[in-house]
Amino acid sequence: MxxxxxxxxxxxxxxxxxxxxxxxxxxxxxxxxxxxxxxxxxxxxxxxxxxxxxxxxxxxxxxxxxxxxxxxVQRRSGAVSLAEIKAAIASGRGPEVIRPFDELEFMLDTGEAVTAVCGGYVTPTRARFVFKDALGDCQMNEDATNAGGYYKSKGRRHVLEEIYPHLPPELREVIEPRPLVETIDGERVEYADPLWIPTGTDVFGPLEGWYAEEPDSVQLEIFKTERGRVKERNGETVFWWLRSPRASYSTVFVSVSTDGAVNYTYAGNSLAFAPGFDM
Incomplete structure (x- = not known):
């Protein structure tokens, strides 16, 4: 045979x-x-x-x-381990193994199947991935406020405490925490998370009037079309959160609508999450 x-x-x-x-x-x-x-x-x-x-x-x-x-259509092969992908990316040979729009498929320990899409390379030795479809809903904050930014939000705790621990151990081993930068109450805050949700700049590029300058972000290849920004959950298109507070508003964060357009939603509402990670 x-x-x-x-x-x-x-x-x-x-x-x-x-x-x-x-x-x-x-x-x-x-x-x-x-x-x-x-x-x-x-x-x-x-x-x-x-x-x-x-x-x-x-x-x-x-x-x-x-x-x-x-x-x-897809270059990722199951015969290539995550460790081999990580080693290739770290050595600057990442595009020889995985390229923008390539997909990684894995299971959460909850039994839920997840596909992560390579969004592009943000440096020659760092690739950025985002979940192809969305996970369950959660608020960004219990109250309608974006005070404290993403750094102090309920949404961040949800990503780190209720999603990240369910990733396969072999994936968590190769993730590189992403450096994040926010200005909160006039002060620059720098931190790094292994799992995060995208910024407005990650998805739409700079949009004057929608969110502040995001020096930790660059628009990813996978989000340069409206169709690429659409997320589904259980076969239905959904609104999903971004971690950018809406400029000049104290109650909302930026979100993505079901047609892939920029939107905003009160922080106390529940929307879907589509996290990302770096490798």
Missing amino acids: KSVSIIKNSTVLSTTDADKLRERLKAQFADGLVLLDGRLEYLGTVVLPEAPAAVGIMPAPVEAGSGSSFSL
Whole structure:
């Protein structure tokens, strides 16, 4: 019994190019990785009796193109450990292993399945991930106030005390706490959390009038479209919290609406959480 990996190719290739691609894919699958650029979609692996070790490439249903462009919908392979991903990122070779929009799938110890998406690299040796979909609702504060910022909020305690401990131990081992900066009552506060919720800048980039300058943040690749900012929970789109207090308002934090637009919500209301972590 041999396994055959099926790849859908959306670019027409010559016979020579297809053979070269097949050999390249075979070698990469043997290593548990597929790291090609261009127009490829991994469909799955089937087991066939007496099949040769091979990679099946479905012909492209399009007109002839350049013959050299390939991309993968998902490059993350279960054959690569979190420790190997972390080591590659720390050495500056992260994009060889995981790139923006790649996904990590894991289980919380509550039994809930979670997918984290690579949002991009904030330094050559630090990648930022955000949960693809949202977890359960919670208030940002019991009262409608953003006094104390995210640093002193109920929402932060919820993330650190009610979500983070349920992550798999092997994931917690490779997380790098994210340096966070806030100005609270005119004073600069610096701290670092292993699990956090995104800022307005993480999601929307700088938005004058919506939140103060956030020097610890940069807009992530995955949030540059409205569709990329939409979160679901149990199959339904939801509003979800950001950790940015709304500028010139004392009662609200910034949030993301069901259509991916910027919004704001009273801190005493309950919204979904989509945490993130650095590696």
